[in-house]
Amino acid sequence: xxxxxxxxxxxxxxxxxxxxxxxxxxxxxxxxxxxxxxxxxxxxxxxxxxxxxxxxxxxxxxxxxxxxxxxxxxxxxxxxxxxxxxxxxxxxxxxxxxxxxxxxxxxxxxxxxxxxxxxxxxxxxxxxxxxxxxxxxxxxxxxxxxxxxxxxxxxxxxxxxxxxxxxxxxxxxxxxxxxxxxxxxxxxxxxxxxxxxxxxxxxxxxxxxxxxxxxxxxxxxxxxxxxxxxxxxxxxxxxxxxxxxxxxxxxxxxxxxxxxxxxxxxxxxxxxxxxxxxxxxxxxxxxxxxxxxxxxxxxxxxxxxxxxxxxxxxxxxxxxxxxxxxxxxxxxxxxxxxxxxxxxxxxxxxxxxxxxxxxxxxxxxxxxxxxxxxxxxxxxxxxxxxxxxxxxxxxxxxxxxxxx
Amino acid sequence: xxxxxxxxxxxxxxxxxxxxxxxxxxxxxxxxxxxxxxxxxxxxxxxxxxxxxxxxxxxxxxxxxxxxxxxxxxxxxxxxxxxxxxxxxxxxxxxxxxxxxxxxxxxxxxxxxxxxxxxxxxxxxxxxxxxxxxxxxxxxxxxxxxxxxxxxxxxxxxxxxxxxxxxxxxxxxxxxxxxxxxxxxxxxxxxxxxxxxxx
Numbered sequence: 001x002x003x004x005x006x007x008x009x010x011x012x013x014x015x016x017x018x019x020x021x022x023x024x025x026x027x028x029x030x031x032x033x034x035x036x037x038x039x040x041x042x043x044x045x046x047x048x049x050x051x052x053x054x055x056x057x058x059x060x061x062x063x064x065x066x067x068x069x070x071x072x073x074x075x076x077x078x079x080x081x082x083x084x085x086x087x088x089x090x091x092x093x094x095x096x097x098x099x100x101x102x103x104x105x106x107x108x109x110x111x112x113x114x115x116x117x118x119x120x121x122x123x124x125x126x127x128x129x130x131x132x133x134x135x136x137x138x139x140x141x142x143x144x145x146x147x148x149x150x151x152x153x154x155x156x157x158x159x160x161x162x163x164x165x166x167x168x169x170x171x172x173x174x175x176x177x178x179x180x181x182x183x184x185x186x187x188x189x190x191x192x193x194x195x196x197x198x199x200x201x202x203x204x205x206x207x208x209x210x211x212x213x214x215x216x217x218x219x220x221x222x223x224x225x226x227x228x229x230x231x232x233x234x235x236x237x238x239x240x241x242x243x244x245x246x247x248x249x250x251x252x253x254x255x256x257x258x259x260x261x262x263x264x265x266x267x268x269x270x271x272x273x274x275x276x277x278x279x280x281x282x283x284x285x286x287x288x289x290x291x292x293x294x295x296x297x298x299x300x301x302x303x304x305x306x307x308x309x310x311x312x313x314x315x316x317x318x319x320x321x322x323x324x325x326x327x328x329x330x331x332x333x334x335x336x337x338x339x340x341x342x343x344x345x346x347x348x349x350x351x352x353x354x355x356x357x358x359x360x361x362x363x364x365x366x367x368x369x370x371x372x373x374x375x376x377x378x379x380x381x382x383x384x385x386x387x388x389x390x391x392x393x394x395x396x397x398x399x400x401x402x403x404x
Numbered sequence: 405x406x407x408x409x410x411x412x413x414x415x416x417x418x419x420x421x422x423x424x425x426x427x428x429x430x431x432x433x434x435x436x437x438x439x440x441x442x443x444x445x446x447x448x449x450x451x452x453x454x455x456x457x458x459x460x461x462x463x464x465x466x467x468x469x470x471x472x473x474x475x476x477x478x479x480x481x482x483x484x485x486x487x488x489x490x491x492x493x494x495x496x497x498x499x500x501x502x503x504x505x506x507x508x509x510x511x512x513x514x515x516x517x518x519x520x521x522x523x524x525x526x527x528x529x530x531x532x533x534x535x536x537x538x539x540x541x542x543x544x545x546x547x548x549x550x551x552x553x554x555x556x557x558x559x560x561x562x563x564x565x566x567x568x569x570x571x572x573x574x575x576x577x578x579x580x581x582x583x584x585x586x587x588x589x590x591x592x593x594x595x596x597x598x599x600x601x602x603x
Contacts, residue, residue, distance in 0.1 A: 059551040063434055
């Protein structure tokens with residue numbers, strides 16, 4: 001006990017020791033004397049406290065035995081039902097787990113098929129990505145053939161087996177594609193900066209490849225479609241075949257046509273991929289879309305589709321087609337274009353850095369034609385003459401245009 | 405299996421051994437029944453609620469967060485179940501009947517024990533009357549403390565109050581019993597002498 005407080009009914013019954021002692025001595029005839037020894041209190045008080053404990057102990061009732069059994073049976077019946085339900089649930093769970101795993105597997109396989117399995121053309125293109133100084137033709141057997149001139153015609157025979165390279169200043173060359181299996185024979189043409197080449201594919205389609213471009217194509221179009229893969233810029237004059245649509249694939253968009261003339265620009269170092277239609281009609285699709293049925297847009301002649309890869313947005317607008325295709329005839333055609341834009345095109349064509357110095361010079365408007373030669377020096381001479389400016393070549397091969 | 409301690413039984417039950425729960429039922433059915441009728445006098449409702457408590461345990465099974473079994477948990481469940489039932493039923497006549505039946509319950513005690521002396525009968529009557537003066541809540545607390553021997557922290561847990569409140573509750577209840585017993589002693593003696601004078 002805390003203080004030597006007076007023993008009373010309340011604090012006796014709050015004393016656990018007292019309660020235990022009462023319970024231990026319930027059957028003892030000397031209960032009162034035992035308690036009194038430890039708790040020297042009035043007899044009436046002790047007896048009342050004992051009585052209180054006894055009364056409360058009697059509050060412990062028993063549920064009638066048949067009710068106890070009835071509830072027990074109900075509990076057991078419920079347990080059995082629950083066990084059965086759990087078993088069924090676990091069976092369903094196991095099955096749904098298996099189903100989920102299968103579903104995930106199927107989805108993964110599908111996505112793998114769709115995305116990870118690369119287009120054989122694209123795959124081929126990535127094997128040799130470097131654009132070299134000389135134009136090369138890579139045949140199915142991996143053999144590389146240099147094309148000596150900077151502007152030649154490469155013609156494929158109807159079955160794609162034979163290739164003739166028609167040079168302007170030297171003898172024609174002939175190559176043969178080795179067809180060793182059922183696999184489609186895939187060829188590749190890499191056009192370096194400052195070059196431009198014409199290719200006639202086995203279906204009669206003519207492609208002009210611009211400077212710094214690469215075209216991957218099957219020597220013979222054996223499938224349901226005629227697919228080619230382009231990095232860089234090309235002008236296509238597709239021979240008509242209603243049953244075999246021609247598809248130009250790029251990293252960002254695919255252009256599907258039946259027979260028409262159009263220009264595609266898909267340089268890897270530029271954000272914008274464009275398709276400009278000269279004649280006929282083309283459908284532009286998103287590359288790498290699971291559902292490829294819905295075209296991004298359909299173009300009518302004189303329209304261009306400009307797809308920005310960074311924002312995944314495409315814009316369709318009317319353009320002056322000649323601005324986009326004049327390069328195929330060996331010249332750039334400009335109409336009221338600031339010099340910076342002109343220089344940008346020239347830079348791309350020759351793959352050189354050209355900077356402009358001066359305040360007014362960059363915004364000077366240029367109109368007219370710029371003939372593209374294989375020699376940047378002649379182009380620079382021509383440009384500076386027109387601009388009444390001069391240019392310098394730095395030690396690392398960069399050009400600077402300055403006011404006179 | 406009957407010698408197994410309750411924590412082991414509980415763990416076995418949570419692993420899906422429903423026989424373990426039956427054993428726990430056997431051990432607690434009478435205590436729970438006593439508690440139930442202390443809160444609410446209707447035997448049938450208490451029995452139903454006890455069954456509900458165990459069915460609830462089976463239904464929840466592994467999902468129950470109690471890993472460390474304490475018998476107090478069963479009392480708490482029964483209490484919640486009873487109050488839930490009373491709330492939904494909210495039958496006034498039931499509640500009135502319950503209140504009326506309480507005093508009878510204390511009177512019945514007299515028959516259950518062998519009483520030796522008239523003095524003892526008188527003492528028991530006074531005590532019963534004093535107990536009857538408590539509120540239901542106070543009687544519930546007294547029941548948990550002196551009939552079920554729960555500690556203060558367990559009582560606090562069952563009643564959903566803090567330990568200090570549980571202690572105060574018991575203290576006030578004891579004090580009230582003491583005070584009303586004194587009053588009843590006076591009444592008893594008046595009544596006693598009155599009876600004697602008639603003889």
